[in-house]
Amino acid sequence: VDPETGAPRTVDHYVHRRLSDLPVSGRPCVIEIELAQTRDRLGRRLIEEADFVDKGNRYTKRFCHFISGLCRYMSIHAVSKHLDIRWETVKNIDKAFLLSTLPALEPKTLTNLVHIGVDEVARAKGHDYMTVVYDLVSGQLIWVDHGRTSNVLINFFEQLSPQTRDGIQAVSMDMGQSYQSAVRNALPNADIVFDRFHVMQNYSLLIRKERNKAFRKGTHDEKKMLKGTLFLLLKNAPKLSDKQSDRLDDLLESNKTLCTIYMLKEQLQALWDERNFDLMIAALDAWCQLAKKTRILSLINFADALWERRVGICNYAKYKLTNAR
Numbered sequence: 001v002d003p004e005t006g007a008p009r010t011v012d013h014y015v016h017r018r019l020s021d022l023p024v025s026g027r028p029c030v031i032e033i034e035l036a037q038t039r040d041r042l043g044r045r046l047i048e049e050a051d052f053v054d055k056g057n058r059y060t061k062r063f064c065h066f067i068s069g070l071c072r073y074m075s076i077h078a079v080s081k082h083l084d085i086r087w088e089t090v091k092n093i094d095k096a097f098l099l100s101t102l103p104a105l106e107p108k109t110l111t112n113l114v115h116i117g118v119d120e121v122a123r124a125k126g127h128d129y130m131t132v133v134y135d136l137v138s139g140q141l142i143w144v145d146h147g148r149t150s151n152v153l154i155n156f157f158e159q160l161s162p163q164t165r166d167g168i169q170a171v172s173m174d175m176g177q178s179y180q181s182a183v184r185n186a187l188p189n190a191d192i193v194f195d196r197f198h199v200m201q202n203y204s205l206l207i208r209k210e211r212n213k214a215f216r217k218g219t220h221d222e223k224k225m226l227k228g229t230l231f232l233l234l235k236n237a238p239k240l241s242d243k244q245s246d247r248l249d250d251l252l253e254s255n256k257t258l259c260t261i262y263m264l265k266e267q268l269q270a271l272w273d274e275r276n277f278d279l280m281i282a283a284l285d286a287w288c289q290l291a292k293k294t295r296i297l298s299l300i301n302f303a304d305a306l307w308e309r310r311v312g313i314c315n316y317a318k319y320k321l322t323n324a325r
Contacts, residue, residue: 011036012045019053020085021060028084031060059093068097107143107159110135117172117195117323118179120148131156136172139325150178150185157186172321174198175309194312195323196272202305203265206298207233210261225254233262236269260294272316280314 014034021029036048053060059067070079071094080087115136120129123146131152133143143156157165170191173179175198183192211233215226232240232248240248252259267287274280284306291303306313316322 010038012038015047017058019058019060020063022063022066023083054096064093064097068094107156108161110142110160110164113142113160113164113168115170115172115319115321116142116168117321117325118153118183119174119195119323120176134323134325136321136323136325148176148178150182153179153182154186157182170315170319170321172319172323175202175305175312180312191315191318192312193315193319193321194309196316197322197324199306199313200269203268203302204234206302207258207261207265210257210296210298214255214258222254225251233258237266257296260296261299264291264294264299271313274317277314277317280317281310284310284314 015037017033017035019031019033021031023029033050033053035050038046040046047055049055052062054064057064067079067083067085067090070082071090074082076087076090076094079085080090083090113135117134117136119132119134121132122128123130129146129148131145131148132141133153133156134140135142145152145155165187166189168187168190170193171179171183171187172193172195173183175194180192183190208230211226211230215223218226229247229251232244232251235244237245237248248262252262264287267290271280271283271287274283288303288307291299294300
């Protein structure tokens with residue numbers, strides 16, 4: 001049967017192919033098949049289609065599904081080593097499988113959006129970014145576009161139906177002005193929730209800068225003490241080994257500024273444990289007042305920036321939303 005028209009054809013000959021299939025008992029499995037070849041009226045070669053392998057592929061569909069499934073939990077490099085398949089092959093199989101299974105959603109077809117997340121993702125090295133939008137209830141990626149300006153996100157909102165726009169209650173995002181402006185213009189009734197990760201990421205930049213300043217101004221012994229300690233300051237205390245904890249204690253004992261900043265980091269993280277909006281606002285106010293009393297300029301500026309954005313930060317207590325999903 002002609003695979004294009006369904007008309008009967010005479011078999012010219014059979015093509016032999018070797019396909020890689022799911023491993024059996026941890027060993028590679030290769031199967032051999034024969035596919036009928038015929039020719040149409042113009043003399044073009046036509047190969048019989050098989051429902052268990054895509055045209056031109058040397059891996060069965062179920063094996064491709066298996067490989068792509070592993071890529072959800074392992075790096076491409078790890079999958080390549082585990083199955084003894086070239087890195088490029090694993091990447092291409094995963095990409096092809098995702099393109100065939102992910103729905104091609106258009107904003108105008110979206111319904112029942114309640115909580116969404118907006119983030120920027122680097123498309124390549126340099127200042128080349130994509131804006132991505134997620135449905136935080138289902139975890140589904142629902143929209144991607146090039147750029148990270150306010151107009152890029154407004155373009156997405158304008159393609160939604162009025163009913164869908166009105167149904168969005170909260171939007172999780174970083175603290176950039178462009179996304180805030182887009183949400184306030186297009187979704188005036190939606191709450192903005194500043195993503196916890198981005199808040200703590202900004203505090204990590206503060207720690208990095210203060211540690212670098214201490215290193216530049218330090219004596220020979222102080223520089224020796226500070227060398228290789230950045231990860232100790234950034235890592236959460238429960239994840240440190242006993243040896244690392246002892247070294248961190250020595251560092252904090254020797255540098256009052258870093259000690260203060262580190263202790264305030266621990267207290268800042270506790271804000272997201274508050275039970276409701278009012279308690280979180282009160283806890284943030286107390287943290288900002290404490291930060292200002294340190295007389296450390298970078299901490300004072302950071303506290304002022306947080307207080308200006310207090311509503312978006314503390315809206316977490318209402319919705320418990322982050323972009324982590």
